[in-house]
Amino acid sequence: MSIPFTFYTPTRVIFGRGKLQELGACVNRLGDRALLVTGKTFARRYGYLEQLTFNMESSGVKVSVFDKVEQNPSFETVELGASVCRSLNVDFIVGFGGGSVIDAAKAIALLSIKNGDVRNYIYPYVVEDEVLPVVAIPTTCGTGSEVTRYSLLLDLKAKRKVVVAGYPLIPKIAIIDPDVLKYLPKSLTVYTALDAFSHAIEAYWSKSSQPLSDLFALECMKIIIRDLKNASCKPEARDSLHYASLLGGLAINCAGTT
Secondary structure: OOOOOOOOOOOEEEEOOOHHHHHHHHHHHHOOEEEEEEEOOHHHHOOHHHHHHHHHHOOOOEEEEEEEEOOOOEHHHHHHHHHHHHHHOOOEEEEEEOHHHHHHHHHHHHHHHHOOOHHHHEOOOEOOOOOOOEEEEEOOOOOOHHHOOEEEEEEOOOOEEEEEEOHHHOOOEEEEOHHHHHHOOHHHHHHHHHHHHHHHHHHHHOOOOOHHHHHHHHHHHHHHHHHHHHOOOOHHHHHHHHHHHHHHHHHHHHHOOO
């Protein structure tokens, strides 16, 4: 092979049913204080808030909760989260939720150290300095944000979405447990899987595509085409879709978009 390329991912990926139970053992090396970033309803409604908190505290980590992330996190939300983070002097952040939550966790990790207006870091600015470590636990099978260098935020004043980007934003650990998908409605399973499919297409057609991104993208598309129809009734299909989402994230992280 004569095609030159560069591949980089710092994320330790832990995949499999029941792997959520390993959270405490994974994070205690990151520090003594964690901020658990999540949405307003899912984690609390299905008992995950208590489960995650107990799991980490049993490993000696003090946990504080920030559960104000909305769909399409705003500048104001991540700046508030960063303020909470600084006041508690946390060592790392755990993002439990869909792509919006994980994107918010990344932005909070940045602003907790930079302590500035998020508008200063919008692409084409590229984040190069280290941020607080992020542990990403995705609860949908769509964005692949657990392994990407992007954080998509909403500018309410300008009424547009913007991107904060840079390799330091990539989560240090991703725990991908398909068991969490059992509470995902069929419609949301379909929508998020198609999101992963679109990421794979974008990466495959990108001018910056390379052999590994093509490998990830093609496998992602193949799995979704094969298993999407069974996602609501077969646990194995949900496993596959969560894996496909991971592959889509890896593909777009390598190649970007067209």
